[in-house]
Amino acid sequence: MHPHDAGSDTLRKWDRAVRTTKKSENSVDAVVILAILKYDSSDASRDEIVCVKQFRPPVDGYTIELPAGLIDANEDPAQAAVREFKEETGYIGQVLSVSPPSYLSPGLTNESACLVRMEVDMTLEHNAKNHERKTAHDGLERCEKDRGLEKLLLPRVGFLNALHNLQEKDGVKIFAALYSLAVGMSVSEDTTIGSNPVIDGNFPLIDLETASHSGIPSVSAARKVTRALQDSGFLMITSPELTKDLQKRALIAASRVLDIQSSSTVVSHPSDPKIYAMLYGVDFSIDGAIDQKVIQDLREWYTALRSTKDILLRCIAIGLGMDDTDFFVTLHNEHNDSLRLLRYHSGDENTGNRCKEHSDYGTLTLLLTDGVGGLEAFVDNEWRPIPYIEGAIIVNIGSILSEWTRHELNATLHRVAGPASIGSKTPKEDLMRAVSVPRISVAYFADPNEKVSTALKDCGGSSEEMSVSDYIQWRSGGEGAERDGVAFVSVEKERLSKI
Numbered sequence: 001m002h003p004h005d006a007g008s009d010t011l012r013k014w015d016r017a018v019r020t021t022k023k024s025e026n027s028v029d030a031v032v033i034l035a036i037l038k039y040d041s042s043d044a045s046r047d048e049i050v051c052v053k054q055f056r057p058p059v060d061g062y063t064i065e066l067p068a069g070l071i072d073a074n075e076d077p078a079q080a081a082v083r084e085f086k087e088e089t090g091y092i093g094q095v096l097s098v099s100p101p102s103y104l105s106p107g108l109t110n111e112s113a114c115l116v117r118m119e120v121d122m123t124l125e126h127n128a129k130n131h132e133r134k135t136a137h138d139g140l141e142r143c144e145k146d147r148g149l150e151k152l153l154l155p156r157v158g159f160l161n162a163l164h165n166l167q168e169k170d171g172v173k174i175f176a177a178l179y180s181l182a183v184g185m186s187v188s189e190d191t192t193i194g195s196n197p198v199i200d201g202n203f204p205l206i207d208l209e210t211a212s213h214s215g216i217p218s219v220s221a222a223r224k225v226t227r228a229l230q231d232s233g234f235l236m237i238t239s240p241e242l243t244k245d246l247q248k249r250a251l252i253a254a255s256r257v258l259d260i261q262s263s264s265t266v267v268s269h270p271s272d273p274k275i276y277a278m279l280y281g282v283d284f285s286i287d288g289a290i291d292q293k294v295i296q297d298l299r300e301w302y303t304a305l306r307s308t309k310d311i312l313l314r315c316i317a318i319g320l321g322m323d324d325t326d327f328f329v330t331l332h333n334e335h336n337d338s339l340r341l342l343r344y345h346s347g348d349e350n351t352g353n354r355c356k357e358h359s360d361y362g363t364l365t366l367l368l369t370d371g372v373g374g375l376e377a378f379v380d381n382e383w384r385p386i387p388y389i390e391g392a393i394i395v396n397i398g399s400i401l402s403e404w405t406r407h408e409l410n411a412t413l414h415r416v417a418g419p420a421s422i423g424s425k426t427p428k429e430d431l432m433r434a435v436s437v438p439r440i441s442v443a444y445f446a447d448p449n450e451k452v453s454t455a456l457k458d459c460g461g462s463s464e465e466m467s468v469s470d471y472i473q474w475r476s477g478g479e480g481a482e483r484d485g486v487a488f489v490s491v492e493k494e495r496l497s498k499i
């Protein structure tokens with residue numbers, strides 16, 4: 001070819017590859033299929049993406065690609081996609097959308113393809129039958145044997161990681177469009193999952209799936225967790241242990257405890273419009289008649305969070321580059337953690353903070369809420385809404401961990417705002433809706449061993465020495481570890497002065 005350069009009269013020589021089947025310069029050659037296997041329409045975390053592995057002579061090796069194929073003469077792109085997808089993978093999918101023509105490698109060829117998005121309902125008998133694999137995510141199934149094509153099902157959550165693993169372990173070459181897709185998904189995965197996601201880069205969503213069996217997080221999850229704690233001090237996590245069902249049971253159980261009339265366990269807060277109950281340790285006791293099922297559900301929630309806490313503490317040690325991955329876990333082996341069950345009363349447009357601004361005292365806080373809005377974090381001198389993501393829990397750190405790391409990690413000020421709260425960035429209508437109903441939350445506070453000092457040289461800690469138990473007493477106004485205190489550390493006083 002001898003086309004002109006754009007805006008110039010100079011002729012240049014170009015080589016290009018053209019499909020002999022191409023009907024005209026602008027016709028579309030092929031379809032590339034992005035198909036998602038749906039096992040449960042209400043749980044996107046179980047979705048899988050269908051990829052194919054095959055030998056490609058031009059790159060002299062195996063590639064991992066999206067299913068694709070040429071469009072036959074009598075077909076439109078959607079029909080071609082359904083046919084090709086069934087031939088290559090055995091599944092019957094439903095077309096969701098067809099993209100305009102896109103160009104796969106315009107430096108070399110005019111080959112073009114439509115990206116066809118498909119959904120595969122795995123509850124359909126045909127698809128379920130076709131789905132015989134040994135393991136969840138690594139099973140290779142041979143199909144189209146004569147073409148040496150293998151179907152690979154990769155998890156939607158953590159897709160980029162799965163591609164990296166395949167590339168490292170099997171040496172497969174990754175199709176550029178597939179890789180770009182995975183990067184895009186990973187960017188949005190940091191912030192969102194689920195059916196009604198709210199995207200806010202300040203509060204990333206991190207999946208701890210890979211750590212759930214071994215308790216050892218991946219380096220990438222560890223880095224993401226640590227980065228979020230260095231930035232906003234808040235993040236969201238999902239983990240297979242923290243199932244939606246267990247979360248629901250924990251919230252119902254909390255509500256049942258808070259319903260017990262005249263229980264010394266249930267306390268009215270002196271200034272906030274809320275009641276709460278503190279439950280200490282997994283063998284907590286509750287004053288008043290309560291169903292055993294409620295106790296069991298809360299113990300199950302406590303136990304799941306205790307192991308999640310260890311994973312997060314390892315994430316932080318790895319993320320801070322410490323040699324001893326268990327450094328922080330060891331400092332928590334007395335298991336001094338507690339659960340705080342909270343119910344905020346409903347209010348009206350005159351309701352200010354439902355929980356006044358504070359930072360937490362301990363090391364880690366794992367927070368489950370019923371989704372009623374109003375939770376805000378003080379980030380970059382603004383009260384920003386913390387999004388609610390169904391199935392995810394909120395993680396923030398307390399001031400002891402912040403002290404230990406010389407404030408490299410942030411114990412961020414937070415509050416539960418009402419419509420009359422000052423300086424809120426939460427939309428007014430959200431706060432009006434939130435305050436019209438009671439709000440339930442369950443906070444899990446991790447506290448380190450009592451004799452540990454607030455100054456830890458090994459992770460850059462400050463020089464002020466105080467034992468954890470003295471520190472908690474000081475912050476709670478000398479009344480014990482009830483966590484109602486208003487004492488702020490010096491960096492917080494400075495931040496508060498900006499409000």
Ligand SMILES: O=C(O)CCC(=O)C(=O)O
Binds near residue numbers: 340375440441442
């Ligand atoms: O109820 C909430 O969402 C926040 C509770 C909280 O921050 C706390 O109890 O420390």
Ligand SMILES: [Fe+2]
Binds near residue numbers: 358414
């Ligand atoms: Fe808090």
